[in-house]
Amino acid sequence: MVKKGLNYNNLISQHLKILKGLQYESGLFAASDKSVGTGYDKSWLRDNFYECLAFEVINDWDTVEKTYSALLEIFLKHEKNIDKAIEVKPQHRHQYIHARFHPETFDEFWEEWGNKQNDSVGAILFRIGELEHHHKRSILKEPKYYRIVNKLVKYLRSIEYWHDEDSGMWEENEEIHASSVGACVAGLKAVKKIPGIEVPNDLIEKGKESLMKLLPRESEKKFVDLALLSLIYPYNIITSTQREEILKNVEYLLLRKKGVIRYKNDYYYNKNPDGYSEEAEWCFGLSWLAIIYLKLGRIKKAEFFIKQMLSIDTKKGVPELYFSNTNKPNENTPLGWAESLFIVALHELNEKHLV
Numbered sequence: 065m066v067k068k069g070l071n072y073n074n075l076i077s078q079h080l081k082i083l084k085g086l087q088y089e090s091g092l093f094a095a096s097d098k099s100v101g102t103g104y105d106k107s108w109l110r111d112n113f114y115e116c117l118a119f120e121v122i123n124d125w126d127t128v129e130k131t132y133s134a135l136l137e138i139f140l141k142h143e144k145n146i147d148k149a150i151e152v153k154p155q156h157r158h159q160y161i162h163a164r165f166h167p168e169t170f171d172e173f174w175e176e177w178g179n180k181q182n183d184s185v186g187a188i189l190f191r192i193g194e195l196e197h198h199h200k201r202s203i204l205k206e207p208k209y210y211r212i213v214n215k216l217v218k219y220l221r222s223i224e225y226w227h228d229e230d231s232g233m234w235e236e237n238e239e240i241h242a243s244s245v246g247a248c249v250a251g252l253k254a255v256k257k258i259p260g261i262e263v264p265n266d267l268i269e270k271g272k273e274s275l276m277k278l279l280p281r282e283s284e285k286k287f288v289d290l291a292l293l294s295l296i297y298p299y300n301i302i303t304s305t306q307r308e309e310i311l312k313n314v315e316y317l318l319l320r321k322k323g324v325i326r327y328k329n330d331y332y333y334n335k336n337p338d339g340y341s342e343e344a345e346w347c348f349g350l351s352w353l354a355i356i357y358l359k360l361g362r363i364k365k366a367e368f369f370i371k372q373m374l375s376i377d378t379k380k381g382v383p384e385l386y387f388s389n390t391n392k393p394n395e396n397t398p399l400g401w402a403e404s405l406f407i408v409a410l411h412e413l414n415e416k417h418l419v
Contacts, residue, residue, distance in 0.1 A: 072414035076122075076407055082381040083118055083403040087127075088167040091134035096384070096396040104396050107167040109135065109184040110233065113191055115400045117298065118407035125201060132195070132203045135188055138170045139212045150218045161185055161219065163235065178231030180238060182223065183294070186247030189216055190299060193254025193261075210260050217255065217263050220248055226274040232283075233291040234326055239283040243291035245275045250299035275301075280309045282327070288313040289327045293352045297359060311356070314349075322376045322386040324349025335388045342388035347376055351405035358412040370409055382406050 086094045088107070093115040096104035112131055119127040139146065139161075146161065154160050162172045163181040192213060195203050204210055225248045232241035249271035256263035279302065282289035292310045295302045302310070318325045323345030326332070331339035354369035376386065381398025 072410050072417075076410050076414070079381060079403050079407050079410075080118065080122070082398050083115065083400060083407065084127075086115070086398075086400045086403075087131075090168050090170070091130035092165070092167040093131065093400050094167060095401070096399050097380075100395060102396055104399075105167075106164045106173065108164045109138075109161075110163070110181065110187055111401050113184070113187040115404045116191070118404035118411075121408050121411045125199065128195070129201065129203060132188075132192065133205075134170075136203075136209050136212060138165055139216065140208060141170045142172065143212060143215070146212075146215050146219055150215060150222045153222050153224065160223070178235040178238075180228070180230040181232065181235060181244070182220070182225050182228060182230045183233055183241070183244040183247035183291075185216060185220065186225075186244070186249070186251035189213070189251030190247065190254045193251065193257055196258050197254070204258070213255060213258075213261055217252065217261065217267070220252065221264075221267055226270040233294070234332075236332075237285070239285060240274070240278065241289075241291070242275055242278040242282050243289065243294050245271050245278065246295040246299055246301045249275060250301045253301075279306050280313065286327050288317050290314065290318060290324050290346060290349050290352075291326070293349070293356065297352065297356050311353075315353070318349070319353075320345040320388070321372070323347045324353070333385055333387060333394055335390070344385040344387060344394070346385045347373070347382050347393075348399070348402035348405045350376075351382075351402070351409040354409040355405065355412060358409070358416060363413075363416055366409070366413060370413055373406055373409065377406075 086098065088094065092107040093112050094105045095108055095111045098105045112135060116128050116131050149159055157179045160179045162179045163177065163184055164173060165171065192203055204213065226245055227240055229238040229240055230244050231238055232244050249268060252263050252268050255261045281287055282292050293314065296307050296310065314324065317328065325343035326346055329340050330343040333344035334342055336342040350369045350373045354366045357366035378393065378397060382402035383393030384396035384399035384402060386393050
């Protein structure tokens, strides 16, 4: 059990400072330290979505609005490319909305990359819809923002997201991913509530049908994947039965001491030369599980995962991952996404203890 006497506010402030240090003047966040040599000084659409969650729970709406204004400006800068993708379904990766951008110029990076990441577009739409619906200050402050959001909806129709093989959350093998389809369904449902944004009902229904066929699997090749947790939080897009099955599978097959492996036989930072059996342990998986259990009211289970998070935290912040069965994190420390989910988990637990 996590001690109630723990000074959550100090810990939250410490990690907010680390996370804020990853933000550029433009409003976009780097994925990790700005000086890191892994390329994580760049800005990913998905990472910025998750990095903003921490500022939402503490009601720092200035930071949230600055980031989402920057994200909308990215889409506007590349509006002509989006128009082309709407007119003709993209056939090549570079024709898709890119996954990462220069954090100051908003330029695309043109080296070969898994740019077919439909979940990142769904994620941004989802948060815009949620913020417009619940937030006191509008994100869509200008007509051009409504225009580009409507085009993002049309873009998802053009690429036929419900059966489009994308690289998914991990930017790897192209398959139809439940986490990508679910993100798009959640995004479309959220922006449909906004007056002035047009979302045809069939566009959502096609996604739902595809998702039901895929679940509880992540894809044809992956039975269980850490990315499936996104369907529970933040999207809340599945049934309670599906939720429980996903949680059971993730904990039974993927949970480790210092994190959650992304999927079986994940070769990224795999300690084993043959790429099997020693998958890297992703730290934010523990915070992710804690948040989910807090929202389900299962406090003791959430405290178990937060206790594990406290044991793997470092002076630099929360790492991206630890090498399997070691005390060695990789160089992407801190990972902005991991910092944010840790802050959300700590904040939510602190709120429970204050009740």
